[in-house]
Amino acid sequence: ARNLSWLVEERGIEPHIPVFDKSARRDDTFERSAFSYDHDDDSYICPAGKRLRQRQKVYREDRPFVDENGMLRYRASKLDCDVCALKPRCCPTQPARKILRSVHEGARELARDIATTDAYLVSRRQRKKVEMLFAHLKRILRMDRLRLRGPNGARDEFLLAA
Structure with a gap:
């Protein structure tokens, strides 16, 4: 490996x-x-x-x-x-x-x-923002499962949720 x-x-x-x-x-x-x-x-x-x-x-x-x-x-x-x-x-x-x-x-x-670089700290802050939005979609909008199949279906569901 x-x-x-x-x-x-x-x-x-x-x-x-x-x-x-x-x-x-x-x-x-x-x-x-x-x-x-x-x-x-x-x-x-x-x-x-x-x-x-x-x-x-x-x-x-x-x-x-x-x-x-x-x-x-x-x-x-x-x-x-x-x-x-x-x-x-x-x-x-x-x-x-x-x-x-x-x-x-x-x-x-x-x-x-x-992890000691400034770029790592910036990416940590940005990652928190993205993860918070996914948590909101899953918990509040009940998107714990995607109903449409494939990448195009997932894209369509996320666009409709947004």
Whole structure:
């Protein structure tokens, strides 16, 4: 599957959608944002400067990097975490830190970057106006279903409702 950056580069289409981030932690340990991702090495770098990689050892049989949920697992070395001074803030109850990364994280980063632009704020305001009109058509004018078939029928019903 192609990711979102291809769509932006080839077609000029930008995804003006919010990206939900569930990586926040409630205990006072480091969040995923405290770890920087190195695209060249495909690894995360912890606040202490150590690398978190997908594999620490070599297996006889090839194992998939991606689990059934589409997540990649990055792990720190237990030897690095044992002697680290930041371990109480990083992984106090685990032997080493683990970070999950979606296979679609590149597209999510692109959408997060677009969400910081002025064009995104303008499109959010315009989207609210359009959605409000659709809600009015559905609730007040009872257009919860279209009775005519096809694109031409839908166009005719919306023109009559307007």
